Amino acid sequence: MAAQESIKAELNRLSKEIDSLRGQVNTPSGNYASQDDLKRVADAVKEIDRKRLEDYDKIRAELKRIANAVSSPGASSGHKQPVSTVDDTSAQNTSKPNSDKGFEYVIQKGDTLSVIVQAYKEKNIKVSTDDILKANPGLKPEKLKVGQKIFIPAPQQ
16 A cells, blocks of 8 residues: 555656646747747848849949940040049049040049049140130039039140
C-alpha cells in the first residue's frame, strides 16, 4: 500500500510537471512581433520601394538626357571641347562646336564670364568677355543661370 501511495504521489508530481512544461511551450518567450510591428515594417518596405522606383525614374531620365547629348550632332565630330574648371571638378562642359564661327556653351554652377574665358584660354581658344558679350546681345554677366546656353565666338584669324 505504501508503494502504491508513493507511485500515486510520483504520478501526480509528474503530471503537474508536464502541465507546467505545456504552459511554457504555449507561451511566447518575448521574441515575437506584434501585428503593429509587422504593419510598421510593411509600411517602411513600401516607402523604400516607392523611393527606389523614383530613383530608378530619375536615373533613367538622366541616362536618356546623356544619350541625347552624346548622340546630338557634333558630339563625336572629333573637335576638342573646352573644359570648365569650375568648383575644382574639372568636369567637361557641354560646349559644342557651332560651325566654324564659335561654340555653344551651357552655363554650369559657379560659372562667370571670366571663368569661361579662362577655360577656353586653357584650350588655346583666345576669347574675351567683351567678345562673349558682343556675341550674346542682352546677356547680363551678373545674371548667368545654370543650363543657360551662350555663344562663344571663335577667335578671329
